[in-house]
Amino acid sequence: MVSERSEGGEAVIKATEMDPKFKYEISKIPGAEKIMLCFQCGTCTADCPIARFSDAYRPRRILRMVQLGLKSRVLSSDVLWLCAACFTCVDRCPQDVEIAGVLRTLRNLAVKEGFMPAVYRELATSVLETGLAYKIPASRLRKRVEAGLPPLPKADVKSINKLAEVTGFSKIIQARRT
């Protein structure tokens, strides 16, 4: 279970920790283009259902950390994985920042650095083996027949693995576990 502790690292931010180019790097990635337009109004945090029940998850804060270039703190942070992708903030941001897209971008980068909650590896393994994110148990398949539901089609696992290979996904999943 991902803890709710705040972003990793010392409380005091050292200037040497900041990567001034990080925000430019991020703003080239689809979904995160408008990161620099965030003027820290706090609408996202105020309207975020997760923030309401978490002591640590604050989308506005994550956006600011990215603008400051606190790359390793952000990417190694557990709170990155708490966004529920409900898109409330996306609809309400006065600056049209696609906050959930920024979070997705950060997660994709975190994964490349070796940070990925166990549940995602399980889902990914299932997709590569069966085509679906959940392995449908045999009992469910029998129940389908009893209930008169049509059989589930067989997935084209070969094609899925090919797509995983060409998108670089297989390599990410095979990389060392964290």
Add this chain to the structure above:
Amino acid sequence: MAELRYLLFLGCAIPYRVSAYEISTRKVAKKIGIELIEMPEYNCCGLPMEPISYDIMLALAARNLCIAEQQGLNMMALCPGCAGTLHKVNKILKEDKKLRDAVNRYLKEVGLEFKGTIEVKHFIRVLADDVGFERIKGTIERPLSALKVAEHNGCHVLRPAKYIGFDDPENPVMLKRLIEITGAKCLDYMDETECCGAPIVGVNEKIPLQLARNKLSHIRDVGAQAMITICPFCHMMFDVNQPRIERMFDEAFGLSVLHYPQLLGLAMGFSPAELGFDELRVDTSKLLSAIT
């Protein structure tokens, strides 16, 4: 009226755990005259993989879209996550040539090409946009006028507005209208459009359970006899997890949670057994005795 024929996209969660949603959907669809064609072959919509890699999400979603294009049919999805993802990817690939070319380079490796010839809709959008309220009204045989219920939309049916473009995400009315067609009254409550929290259950259970509890109590407080969902994940959150929430917060809810097509099906005159009621975790006997 446009032909009511769709490829049914079931996704993962419904065949995995939420058969009642599928069973009841097939029943009511048939009665309305919606023809559902089985996908000859499909894979994960892509959404669960998006946190790991945006590219594999695009490729998985696009592959499903290509299969539908080959069949020459629009898609109907029951899970808002699937519907939202497929709808969004379909839209951005149609509009953004550069992205389409990039995704088509991936698809070429598996002998496919995205052309942008079909549409994807969630079940309730099919009902609201394509079937129309009047036609559904004509199928009601047993109005549920004794019932007061509350709706929970599911985020991805409504948001983000710029990709989805259905209903008013701040003040949604479509599901309410679809509920009121059955004769039941649909009550307003606090934080109606708020997320159930399900997407992060795999990394943190405490926050989603608190969110779900909040919704359950708002719904109980306005006196609803049942909650109506249109998402397999929301449904698990409020139905399957309700006993856990009750233990965790030492609070009794006993609130029946129905899939929308189960409610509609009752009003059409189907029996609870025909609509998969046996799969529901929270007891529905009180609710059912109120309408018979």
